[in-house]
Amino acid sequence: MSRYWNSRVKNISPYVPGEQPRDRKFIKLNTNENPYPPSPKVIKAIQEAANERLRLYPDPQCTELREAVARRYVVKSEQVFAGNGSDEILAFAFAAFFESSGGSQNEPILFPDITYSFYPVYADLWDIPYRTILVGEDFSINIADYKIPSGGVVFPNPNAPTGIPLPLSDVFSLAEYLEKLDKVLIVDEAYVAYGAESAVPLINKHGNILTVHTLSKSSSLAGLRGGYAIGNSELIEGLCRVRDCFNSYTVDRLALAGAEAAVSDAAYYDEINRRIVATRERVTKILTNDGFIVLPSAANFIFIKAPTKTSAAKSEPCIGGADLMAALRERGILVRHFNKNRIADYLRVSIGTDEEMDAFLKACTAIIGNIGNTK
Numbered sequence: 001m002s003r004y005w006n007s008r009v010k011n012i013s014p015y016v017p018g019e020q021p022r023d024r025k026f027i028k029l030n031t032n033e034n035p036y037p038p039s040p041k042v043i044k045a046i047q048e049a050a051n052e053r054l055r056l057y058p059d060p061q062c063t064e065l066r067e068a069v070a071r072r073y074v075v076k077s078e079q080v081f082a083g084n085g086s087d088e089i090l091a092f093a094f095a096a097f098f099e100s101s102g103g104s105q106n107e108p109i110l111f112p113d114i115t116y117s118f119y120p121v122y123a124d125l126w127d128i129p130y131r132t133i134l135v136g137e138d139f140s141i142n143i144a145d146y147k148i149p150s151g152g153v154v155f156p157n158p159n160a161p162t163g164i165p166l167p168l169s170d171v172f173s174l175a176e177y178l179e180k181l182d183k184v185l186i187v188d189e190a191y192v193a194y195g196a197e198s199a200v201p202l203i204n205k206h207g208n209i210l211t212v213h214t215l216s217k218s219s220s221l222a223g224l225r226g227g228y229a230i231g232n233s234e235l236i237e238g239l240c241r242v243r244d245c246f247n248s249y250t251v252d253r254l255a256l257a258g259a260e261a262a263v264s265d266a267a268y269y270d271e272i273n274r275r276i277v278a279t280r281e282r283v284t285k286i287l288t289n290d291g292f293i294v295l296p297s298a299a300n301f302i303f304i305k306a307p308t309k310t311s312a313a314k315s316e317p318c319i320g321g322a323d324l325m326a327a328l329r330e331r332g333i334l335v336r337h338f339n340k341n342r343i344a345d346y347l348r349v350s351i352g353t354d355e356e357m358d359a360f361l362k363a364c365t366a367i368i369g370n371i372g373n374t375k
Contacts, residue, residue, distance in 0.1 A: 012124045015117060018336050027359055029350040030334040032191075032301050034220035036272040036353070039265040042221070042258045049257035058256055060248040065256050068263040069228050073200050079230055081239045082259070084250050086190055086214035086227040087118060089239065090154075093210060093229070094122040096238040097184040098152050101127050107151040112141055114343055116160045116188065135162075139295055139303075143170040147177045156188035158196045161338060161348040163297030165196035175199075175206040184235070187211045193218035193273050194280070195298030200230050207232040217300055218273050219262040226251070226259035276300050280351045286361055290368070301350045303343075307368060318371050321345045331363040 001010060018031035062082035070077040083089040098109050106129060111119045113132035123130040133145045139162045146153050153174065158165040175185045187199045189211050199211050210231035216222035229239060243250060251259070262269070284294045284302055291307030306317040306324055319327070321344055325337040336348040351357065 008125070008127070012121065015121045019334055021334070025332070026329075027333045027352060027356045029352050029356065029360060030336045030348075031222070032217055032299075032348075032350045033222045034217060034272070034276070034300070035351070035356060036220055036275070038220040038258070039262060039268040041265045041268070042219075042261045045257040045261035046254050049254050054253055056253075057249050058251060058253045060244075062251050062256060065226075065228070065251070065260045065263065068260045069230070072263055072266060073230060075200065075203065075230055076233070078233045079203065079236060081229040081231075081236045081243075082251055082256075083227050083229070083239075083243070084255070085216060085225040086188065086212045088225075088250065089212050089227050089229050090118065090186070090188065091122055091125070092239050092242040093154075093184075093186055093212065094126050094128060096242045097186070097210070097235070098123075098126070098128045101129055107149050109151040110146050110148075110153045111155055112159060114139060114159075114162065114340070116156050117338070119154060135159075138164075140164055141166055141170075143174050146174055149181065150178075150183060152183040152185065153178060154186040154188065156190060157199070158191050158194075158298040160191065160299065161301070161336070161343070161346075162295050162303050163191070163299035163301055164295060165298035168197040168199065168202070171197075171199045171209075172202055172206070175202060175209050179206050179208045182208075184208050184210060190214045190217055191299035191301075193269075194277055194300050203231050207234065210235050215259055215262055219259075219269055220272070221258065221262055224255050224258050226255050226262070228259075228263075273300075276351050279354055279357055282354075283351070283357050283361065287364070290365070292364075301348050303346050303348050305346045317345050318368065321347050324367065327367045328360070328363055331366070333360055333363055 065082045066077045066080040069080045081089065108129040108131040109123065110131055110133055112135050114135050120130060135141055141155060141159060157171065171187060178185050185208055187209065189198055192198045199209055203209050210229055212229045213227055215224060215226040280297060280302060287294050287304060293305040295303040306319045308315045309318045321337045325335055325347055328335055
């Protein structure tokens with residue numbers, strides 16, 4: 001800890017991303033990247049944009065990308081905001097719509113206790129009071145628990161790291177409640193392409209809904225850093241005001257070209273993401289048949305717990321989450337473990353290609369089999 005840091009930097013606990021190995025080849029199932037390549041149209045667009053115009057600043061309004069998003073979702077371009085990935089947009093949204101401790105109201109914002117671990121980081125960064133709401137025993141979100149006075153609500157749909165989706169009727173109901181309080185509902189739709197219902201159709205019914213999207217998952221562009229938000233024009237203007245207090249030129253020319261091409265090539269991405277869903281369902285069935293607990297997922301990952309062993313005292317997994325992660329790593333497979341209350345025995349496993357998932361399944365069988373052979 002440096003004596004030069006201010007109190008804000010000293011007191012925050014930064015987000016810790018998933019491992020990105022450099023010294024060994026792994027099967028990476030730990031960061032929810034898409035296992036398939038970007039659309040060829042994306043590569044071509046980036047190559048064509050790599051020209052002498054890079055000496056000029058990019059369009060600060062991201063006009064062509066926003067227009068492409070508007071066409072895809074049948075909304076107006078003024079209802080779209082573009083940024084460097086959904087994480088940047090979420091940071092802007094926290095700053096724009098949620099009050100800090102010294103603001104005009106001190107009601108905490110709400111999000112689930114088991115959810116995307118960047119939310120408390122944003123809240124601490126902006127000094128925003130927050131309260132976590134317990135998910136159910138089955139890890140589902142109960143919308144009724146959020147219908148209390150608050151500074152606003154944020155959650156992913158489907159939730160992370162569980163992958164469990166909320167029906168659109170629940171999102172509508174909560175938005176209606178929050179709108180009466182003049183509070184914003186942020187729906188983080190990073191994984192919505194894999195089986196959940198998008199709240200974009202609700203933005204013209206409820207002006208307090210902001211949906212946030214990333215190109216890292218369903219568009220195979222984690223290395224490009226592109227994202228967008230969709231909401232009413234007042235919310236979009238709020239995001240622009242925050243952005244322009246940092247850097248008006250947040251998205252570079254190459255990223256803009258690639259992102260626009262990705263958004264415009266829905267047919268290509270619909271096909272590869274259908275393959276991911278099919279692989280997810282196949283792997284879920286195999287793991288379940290082998291005794292694993294697999295939560296119902298509408299994302300490009302699954303949340304799993306090893307088969308249980310039963311004693312006179314209690315029932316518990318035959319191997320804990322951290323140990324299973326380590327055993328998989330020894331076999332060249334990376335998955336994600338969260339050392340958190342209630343989910344420490346679980347692992348989040350990104351869905352890779354069929355070949356990668358077969359290697360994962362084979363490793364799981366060997367690990368669990370070895371445990372049985374030692375008893």
